[in-house]
Amino acid sequence: MKNEKYLLRSIALDLLLRIGEQGGFSHLAIDQMMKKHNLEKRDGALLTEIVYGTLQRKLTLEYFLDSFVQRKDKIDNWVKWLLYLSIYQMHYLEKVPDHAIIHESVEIAKKRGHKGIANFVNGVLRSVQRQGVPDLSEIKDENVRLSVATSHPLWLVKKWVKQYGYAVTEEMCQANMSHKQMTVRVQPLRISRDELMEQLEDDGFQVSPSKVSDQGIIIEKGNVLKHDTFAQHLFTVQDESSMLVAELMDLEQNMTVLDGCSAPGGKTTHIAEKMNDSGTIYAYDLHAKKAKLVTEKADKLGLHSIQAAQADARQLQLKHNSETFDRILIDAPCSGLGVLKSKPDIRYNKKEEDIINLAKIQKDILDEIAPLLKSDGKLVYSTCTVDKDENEKVVTYFLKHHPEYKIDPTFFDQLPIMFRNKVGISKLGMQIFPQDLNSDGFFITRMVKVTE
Numbered sequence: 001m002k003n004e005k006y007l008l009r010s011i012a013l014d015l016l017l018r019i020g021e022q023g024g025f026s027h028l029a030i031d032q033m034m035k036k037h038n039l040e041k042r043d044g045a046l047l048t049e050i051v052y053g054t055l056q057r058k059l060t061l062e063y064f065l066d067s068f069v070q071r072k073d074k075i076d077n078w079v080k081w082l083l084y085l086s087i088y089q090m091h092y093l094e095k096v097p098d099h100a101i102i103h104e105s106v107e108i109a110k111k112r113g114h115k116g117i118a119n120f121v122n123g124v125l126r127s128v129q130r131q132g133v134p135d136l137s138e139i140k141d142e143n144v145r146l147s148v149a150t151s152h153p154l155w156l157v158k159k160w161v162k163q164y165g166y167a168v169t170e171e172m173c174q175a176n177m178s179h180k181q182m183t184v185r186v187q188p189l190r191i192s193r194d195e196l197m198e199q200l201e202d203d204g205f206q207v208s209p210s211k212v213s214d215q216g217i218i219i220e221k222g223n224v225l226k227h228d229t230f231a232q233h234l235f236t237v238q239d240e241s242s243m244l245v246a247e248l249m250d251l252e253q254n255m256t257v258l259d260g261c262s263a264p265g266g267k268t269t270h271i272a273e274k275m276n277d278s279g280t281i282y283a284y285d286l287h288a289k290k291a292k293l294v295t296e297k298a299d300k301l302g303l304h305s306i307q308a309a310q311a312d313a314r315q316l317q318l319k320h321n322s323e324t325f326d327r328i329l330i331d332a333p334c335s336g337l338g339v340l341k342s343k344p345d346i347r348y349n350k351k352e353e354d355i356i357n358l359a360k361i362q363k364d365i366l367d368e369i370a371p372l373l374k375s376d377g378k379l380v381y382s383t384c385t386v387d388k389d390e391n392e393k394v395v396t397y398f399l400k401h402h403p404e405y406k407i408d409p410t411f412f413d414q415l416p417i418m419f420r421n422k423v424g425i426s427k428l429g430m431q432i433f434p435q436d437l438n439s440d441g442f443f444i445t446r447m448v449k450v451t452e
């Protein structure tokens, strides 16, 4: 038993070192580690909790550690992560007694380093145990306090406060600390939502219908990825905000649709399902490997109307004539600051300059595809980020440079009831904040190409 827990914390440290440096938190990486080390389900849950929780609280843990060590810059990276994951467990988890956490961390330090490091780890953790962590309410500056307490970089807190005000930013940072519910989108050409819900309920799942999409199901209890219907490709895992994008494309049968940034194909396949697999969807992605994922997803779901290929959306006039498409979706590459609930590490790797570069790419893509839409056709622009530079300001730029486009007024009438009158609605579209639903932050808008 003792060895198992030692192994578990050692694996957690390996994962944190990798994700902490390179990013890319995913339940898949954790599942792979569990399989590799033959861990039981219960241990897997603790492993996930330690890795996810430590990443999610990294800046808070750094702040805590600062008050126990003089020169943090002198400590090896792996020792820092070992201290973070230990302090995380001591402060946030009740399941394991402090003395056990300290004992195992010291053992890891001894094995990976040497006795001196083990003594250092022991000393720091014993001080944490004795004195407790510092009181965050004593931080005077409210932006710094919010940044430390919710582990969001200060530049981001300041940027959000400037863009949305303190109250909305605080709600957003708090919401990002919560766990996201699992939601799936039924493949309606294979099974109805009611039938799938019934099958899941019969097998002990707790589920409820989404109010955002009539294909959506909220999984309240049970691991749906282990259910037969997952292997049978009767549904796709998709966030509710993400489902809303295709729902708001005003799609009809037999349309010709362009999905300019399509991988891994969550929205492309949703579009195909909504058109009953009629018409044609041209789906592109900058990376050939990723474009292949779209084809694979379409194949698994039995959808034939999707033609996926590699292409740079900034050069699509080379592939298609003007006025070809009834609908265009640009689900643009973005900073991903709306998905921090499920990808807690994203916030630490992003820099303010990244946003400027991304906004340039977003504008270039929109400029390129503008001529490809038919008159009266509709263009949906979406991102999974909360940031005006990538959302409202990109739309403002586009409308200024393409006077033939205007915001489609009917877009607002088609929003689900719970989004009407929300803070994020403006004349330029809809910003969904992570606190609005138990889902991701997203920006969605729809423009129409006006006939003379």
Ligand SMILES: C[S@@+](CC[C@H](N)C(=O)[O-])C[C@H]1O[C@@H](n2cnc3c(N)ncnc32)[C@H](O)[C@@H]1O
Pocket (backbone or CB within 6 Å): 260, 261, 262, 263, 264, 265, 266, 267, 268, 284, 285, 286, 287, 290, 311, 312, 313, 314, 331, 332, 333, 334, 365, 384
């Ligand atoms: C937000 S993701 C798209 C998610 C996808 N729509 C879905 O629902 O599954 C953005 C995608 O744009 C791709 N991308 C980035 N730059 C691109 C470009 N210049 N042209 C086409 N695709 C691009 C990325 O590789 C990434 O897969």
